[in-house]
Amino acid sequence: MSLSRRLAAEGLGTAFLLAAIIGSGIMAARLAGGNGAIALLCNTISTGAILVVLILVFGPVSGAHFNPAVSLVFALRRSLSWKELPLYIAAQLIGAALGAWMAHAMFELPLWQLSTTVRSGNGQWIAEGVATFGLILTILGCLTSAPNAVAPAVGLYITAAYWFTASTSFANPAVTFARALSDTFAGIAPANAPAFIAAQILGALAALLLANWVWPRRGANRAGLRRRARSRRARA
Numbered sequence: 001m002s003l004s005r006r007l008a009a010e011g012l013g014t015a016f017l018l019a020a021i022i023g024s025g026i027m028a029a030r031l032a033g034g035n036g037a038i039a040l041l042c043n044t045i046s047t048g049a050i051l052v053v054l055i056l057v058f059g060p061v062s063g064a065h066f067n068p069a070v071s072l073v074f075a076l077r078r079s080l081s082w083k084e085l086p087l088y089i090a091a092q093l094i095g096a097a098l099g100a101w102m103a104h105a106m107f108e109l110p111l112w113q114l115s116t117t118v119r120s121g122n123g124q125w126i127a128e129g130v131a132t133f134g135l136i137l138t139i140l141g142c143l144t145s146a147p148n149a150v151a152p153a154v155g156l157y158i159t160a161a162y163w164f165t166a167s168t169s170f171a172n173p174a175v176t177f178a179r180a181l182s183d184t185f186a187g188i189a190p191a192n193a194p195a196f197i198a199a200q201i202l203g204a205l206a207a208l209l210l211a212n213w214v215w216p217r218r219g220a221n222r223a224g225l226r227r228r229a230r231s232r233r234a235r236a
Helices: 003-031 036-062 068-076 085-106 122-145 147-164 173-179 190-214 218-235
Strands: none
Touching: 003 036, 003 085, 003 173, 036 147, 068 085, 068 122, 068 173, 068 190, 085 173, 122 147, 122 190, 173 190
């Protein structure tokens, strides 16, 4: 696919992801009657479901990253060029902001908002590192052993991580950025976003290191075999 098509897919997919996250949060908060658990459950189901759909639709076009941490990992694995990485991230951030504003427009809220929801503390930061670590392992593990399962696996992982992490699993710098622009159920105060993003990047890098050890890539295996063969010939 051409770069322009891939960037359009990343931007559009990220926009729909954020529209689903923020829009379902607004709807859930309105209908749950103050019951936070029910509101979170509704928000969770919508997010997990839309991820499956978006990955199936846009995966063949751009890889369906929708996440700067995922794009960074793929650049480090040489599956995405370093020249394309900033363009992917820019498309994701623009799409994320547009998705947040789309949700506001649908629910007749002011387009421009900044969240006042405080999400901070060691537990929250650890949770974001863990959430992103698990997400990257899910993606890389499935790509190694079951490529056709990536979409449902990612959707199911995020659905679970909403509930087992203290932060409700943002696991995505673009999502964090856009949720800071929404003073709704899914929001995060802008001052708290940088620590979340730092934890997400650290979690992604840790997952990449572990994945490279657990699931060594074929190219690395071949290089290792060639080195061992040369060593044996030299000793002979």
